Amino acid sequence: MLNNKINDAINAQINAELWSAYLYLSMAMQLEDAGHAGFANWFRIQFKEEQAHAEIFMNYVVSRGGRVVLKAIDAVPTEWKCPLCVFEDTLAHERKVTALINDLYALAEAEHDYATRGMLDWFVNEQVEEEETAKNMIDRLKLIGDNGFGLYMMDQELGARVYNVPAPLAAKA
Numbered sequence: 186m187l188n189n190k191i192n193d194a195i196n197a198q199i200n201a202e203l204w205s206a207y208l209y210l211s212m213a214m215q216l217e218d219a220g221h222a223g224f225a226n227w228f229r230i231q232f233k234e235e236q237a238h239a240e241i242f243m244n245y246v247v248s249r250g251g252r253v254v255l256k257a258i259d260a261v262p263t264e265w266k267c268p269l270c271v272f273e274d275t276l277a278h279e280r281k282v283t284a285l286i287n288d289l290y291a292l293a294e295a296e297h298d299y300a301t302r303g304m305l306d307w308f309v310n311e312q313v314e315e316e317e318t319a320k321n322m323i324d325r326l327k328l329i330g331d332n333g334f335g336l337y338m339m340d341q342e343l344g345a346r347v348y349n350v351p352a353p354l355a356a357k358a
């Protein structure tokens with residue numbers, strides 16, 4: 186059984202994951218509109234991954250006899266000047282998500298809820314990957330600068346990304 190403090194904190198995290206999904210969908214639409222179909226594909230997949238993160242938390246709450254409460258999702262930004270700006274915002278956002286996951290982890294420890302702490306291990310590792318990926322994209326885009334061919338090649342590459350169901354959700358299927 187989940188205690189109320191942990192249940193409420195996970196519900197807040199579910200909302201944060203859905204906001205992340207909404208943010209990445211907005212980025213995908215903006216990139217699509219700017220003619221960067223490959224970058225847009227990459228962010229459509231981020232959108233799906235964030236929905237999956239919310240689903241992992243929801244499944245967990247249900248499995249522990251808790252109650253999922255879905256709240257309103259705040260509006261997201263809708264304008265970015267360039268692909269580099271999009272990835273800079275992505276990195277800044279993922280750093281905030283990492284802090285949220287760390288806070289949740291600390292709460293689970295303080296409440297002696299070791300099952301929740303164990304469930305969060307996957308998210309701790311996932312955040313390392315999310316931050317590293319965004320940082321790599323920024324580094325590459327800085328190298329490319331205003332080289333149109335370089336941007337075109339990267340767009341082609343990101344267009345080939347396919348969605349993989351995250352492990353904790355795949356295990357449920």
Ligand code: FEO
Pocket residue numbers: 202205234235238279282315
């Ligand atoms: Fe759900 Fe991008 O962290």
